[in-house]
Amino acid sequence: MAIEGEVIIRAAALVGAGICMGFGAIGPGVGEGFAAGKACEGISKRPEHAGLITRTMLIGQAVSESTGIYSLVIALIMIFMT
């Protein structure tokens, strides 16, 4: 079966999009979950500061999410723009 150059480039981009988003979902998932867990522990120790703790957790999780967004963007570029 003869596979032309352009076809295999497009195929590689599609597999690469999957690999990109697949690996990219690992880090933020673990990190944000750990942040949520420690926030719950902090609230169990000092419930009167729950609002402050939750806000801090969300800010930290948003920063942790950034690389996941980068992976999503690159995966979308590889699907639609190559």
Next chain:
Amino acid sequence: MELPLFELTAYVGAGLCMGFGAIGAGVGEGYAASRAAAVISRQPRAASAVVKAMLIGQAIAETSGVFALVGAILILFGASQGADALVGAACVLGAGLAMGVGAIGPGVGAGIAAGFACFGIGRNPVRGPLVLQTMIIGQAVSQTSGIFALVAGLLILFGAPEGADFVRRAACLLGAGFAAGAGAIGPGIGAGVAAGFASEGVSKRPARSSLILQTMMIGQAVSQTTSVYALVISLLLIYVA
């Protein structure tokens, strides 16, 4: 020599599916047992409550491994080649990766949650049912990313659209399988860690359990977002690309 590409890849795909799928449940359930044993050594009178919670938590951690087993059996006995051997091979390989790798995170996460919950119940057996409830809710969120991966795997195996562009479709299915599978690792583990700390927090401060549960769910929801991204990319690859 004409290689039977589909049959070869089906065996590889089923092997990857069950091979990867056994990791998460094994690690998670072992961790749960270790924390349960540790707390029983400190509080022997809480043993029956702790063991009960451990078994329930381990059963939930086992579910993702069972999904991987079902996936491997479907690949071995339920998959057919379709129009083209290359596309059929990509189907079974992609589905095997999705369902196998996708079982790692939820298994480990549910096991971590069970371990922390058992520790909390050992220290506060009177509030055991409340801690158990928190653990189960948290574990359920951890399993959702595994469900996403299972659904993607089933769609790759049975629901992919027909078409003539064989190389492109094969690449799409392989990429979709990888995205859905690996996309369940992080959120599964993260949601499980969150559930674990929340369960232990409820055991220390049962009066504020609803506040802790609420914070856990907000945090877990943020943690699950990347598994949703991965599912979206996977569905785009199957149906749009």
